[in-house]
Amino acid sequence: MNNNKRTGAESHSLLFSLSVLLLALMLALPFAPQARAGGTEPAAKVVNPGAELWREVRQREAPQAGATQVAGMDSGVLINVGGEQWRQFRMEQLIPAAGALIGGVLGLVVLFHLIKRGVPLEHGRSGNYFLRFKEIDRILHWFVATVFIFLALTGLILLTGRVVLIPVFGHEVFSVIASASKEGHNLFGPLFLVGLIGLLIRFVSKNFPAKGDLGWFLKAGGFVGGKHPSAGFFNAGEKMWFWLVIFVGLTISTTGLILEFPFFGQDRPMMELSLVLHGVGAVLLITGLFGHIYVGTAGMEASLESMTTGYVDVNWARQHHDQWAEACDAEGAVISGEELAKKQRLRGTKNRVPDRPAAEEGR
Amino acid sequence: MITAFIDGPLWYFSLAVFLIGVSWRMFAIFRSGSKPDFSVPRRSVAVSAVMTSLRRFVPRHEMSPRIRLHVVAGYMFHLGLFALLLFAAPHVLFLQENLLGFGWTPMPYWAFILASQIAFTGLLILWLHRLLNPVTRLISDADDHVAAVLTFVVMLTGCLALMEAFTGLRVLHRFSVELLMIYFPFSRLMHAFTFIPSRAYTGALFGRRGVDA
Numbered sequence A: 001m002n003n004n005k006r007t008g009a010e011s012h013s014l015l016f017s018l019s020v021l022l023l024a025l026m027l028a029l030p031f032a033p034q035a036r037a038g039g040t041e042p043a044a045k046v047v048n049p050g051a052e053l054w055r056e057v058r059q060r061e062a063p064q065a066g067a068t069q070v071a072g073m074d075s076g077v078l079i080n081v082g083g084e085q086w087r088q089f090r091m092e093q094l095i096p097a098a099g100a101l102i103g104g105v106l107g108l109v110v111l112f113h114l115i116k117r118g119v120p121l122e123h124g125r126s127g128n129y130f131l132r133f134k135e136i137d138r139i140l141h142w143f144v145a146t147v148f149i150f151l152a153l154t155g156l157i158l159l160t161g162r163v164v165l166i167p168v169f170g171h172e173v174f175s176v177i178a179s180a181s182k183e184g185h186n187l188f189g190p191l192f193l194v195g196l197i198g199l200l201i202r203f204v205s206k207n208f209p210a211k212g213d214l215g216w217f218l219k220a221g222g223f224v225g226g227k228h229p230s231a232g233f234f235n236a237g238e239k240m241w242f243w244l245v246i247f248v249g250l251t252i253s254t255t256g257l258i259l260e261f262p263f264f265g266q267d268r269p270m271m272e273l274s275l276v277l278h279g280v281g282a283v284l285l286i287t288g289l290f291g292h293i294y295v296g297t298a299g300m301e302a303s304l305e306s307m308t309t310g311y312v313d314v315n316w317a318r319q320h321h322d323q324w325a326e327a328c329d330a331e332g333a334v335i336s337g338e339e340l341a342k343k344q345r346l347r348g349t350k351n352r353v354p355d356r357p358a359a360e361e362g363r
Numbered sequence B: 001m002i003t004a005f006i007d008g009p010l011w012y013f014s015l016a017v018f019l020i021g022v023s024w025r026m027f028a029i030f031r032s033g034s035k036p037d038f039s040v041p042r043r044s045v046a047v048s049a050v051m052t053s054l055r056r057f058v059p060r061h062e063m064s065p066r067i068r069l070h071v072v073a074g075y076m077f078h079l080g081l082f083a084l085l086l087f088a089a090p091h092v093l094f095l096q097e098n099l100l101g102f103g104w105t106p107m108p109y110w111a112f113i114l115a116s117q118i119a120f121t122g123l124l125i126l127w128l129h130r131l132l133n134p135v136t137r138l139i140s141d142a143d144d145h146v147a148a149v150l151t152f153v154v155m156l157t158g159c160l161a162l163m164e165a166f167t168g169l170r171v172l173h174r175f176s177v178e179l180l181m182i183y184f185p186f187s188r189l190m191h192a193f194t195f196i197p198s199r200a201y202t203g204a205l206f207g208r209r210g211v212d213a
Helices: A002-038 A051-059 A081-116 A135-164 A166-206 A213-218 A236-260 A268-296 A314-320 A322-331 A337-344 B002-007 B009-032 B045-055 B064-087 B089-100 B109-132 B134-139 B142-160 B167-186 B188-208
Strands: A128-131 A311-313
Touching: A081 A135, A081 A268, A128 A314, A128 A337, A135 A166, A135 A268, A135 B109, A166 A236, A166 B109, A166 B142, A166 B167, A213 A236, A236 A268, A311 A314, A314 A322, B002 B009, B002 B167, B009 B167, B009 B188, B045 B188, B064 B089, B064 B109, B064 B142, B109 B134, B109 B142, B142 B167, B142 B188, B167 B188
Parallel strands: none
Antiparallel strands: A128 A311
16 A cells, blocks of 8 residues: 555656656747757758858949939948948947946936035025026926937937847837837927027027136136136036037937938938937937036035026025126115015915005004 | 727726716706896897807907917917827727718828927927916916826827837827826816807806906
């Protein structure tokens, strides 16, 4: 009976082992051809019968374009030799460099903040304010910011998704994400150009080089020498960012339009060059954006208010834009905190009955 | 399974909520009526109702400079949205096959892109204005922001699914539309149906008293 029991247990064990083996085989089977191909034993080589012909076409001395009756750009080119070089440049240089630059600058910004902890208001808040940006300027700024961030995210997916996202999500999910990103990127691209032109019109007059800009640069905005350099409405750093956004933004927009509407006789080298300029410009702006966001938020106390409420504390203005603050003082443009609270209907005033004049309250 | 649920039961549920909800809200408004007015009408009530409904499409002269951006962005968004809703090729086909049984000539691709860009620009400007202007910020509540976000998401998912190459993107768009349809009757999005009766009522009321509204 014991023998029978052992025999039963052994048979169960054998059955289980066989099942596991079968399961392992079933799972391993789909990878078998790849495993064979990648093994030490070389797979039988199948020679492409047309290989000689195509090699001859690609490496010939004669011009790449032949004669054809098919109308269209590059229709006479059998093999685009530059395409492979461009693909290699994109995959082996552009994408790694873009990743290193974006990651590196982001890391530097974080490191800088950990060391310097941002610039505080030296004299605290005064409780009085200057109007810095009108509502139309703030709407324009946030419109461009929203569109640019959307374009940056979708653009980075398109540029680096093959390297970054496919290993995480797989090919199928990535194809969906890439398709959606492409549609969204093409749709919002022209809106960026519209916003850019708006920025140029609204802010160009305040961004021309002025006396003191060189000094601002020489002192690196106050990091060299300790004393905060003098500045007008925009300091030299902000002016540089403005012109970078305008020129690089226009380059990105122009190359984007060349890529999005390939119906105007653009040949392949022009498209490839456009894509490189588009990518390099976008990466440049994205890295610049990290600095811009940092300085506008954690990097400088009370800066963000200028783009939310439109008003800045007088002490902030005197510390960072002393020439502009003096001009505002001369115009008598200062408003008190109470006035600003009334203008802004700050929290807590909601649903409150409007204040009556003191004489009326006394009745 | 999720696709079947979104294309099937959830679609019918959201359609029912939308139709019943909108009908109920409109019925409730019309049923509330108005106090009887025994005065002699100074002007034709019907003409005043129609005139005010039309006049309100143009901002009052005194208000124009202050609300120019608001008006322009409002028209951009609403006209763009209605062009997309009624003349986008996938929408025309959907309405023909699922609801109406007949269709009409859809917009060409370039017009779709242009309409969506105009609508997105308008919606973004309106939303930013809502957030950045102290008065509109004060009178806005969660409903306004939820409605804006939902509308934005519906438009965005629709545009992302434009190539119709992936079921997932189409289903995502449909799901967001269904959420919007369920939310619609309970929100200020109802203004899509109430703005004409509201204008007409105001016009009729004031017209009867001989006042321009």
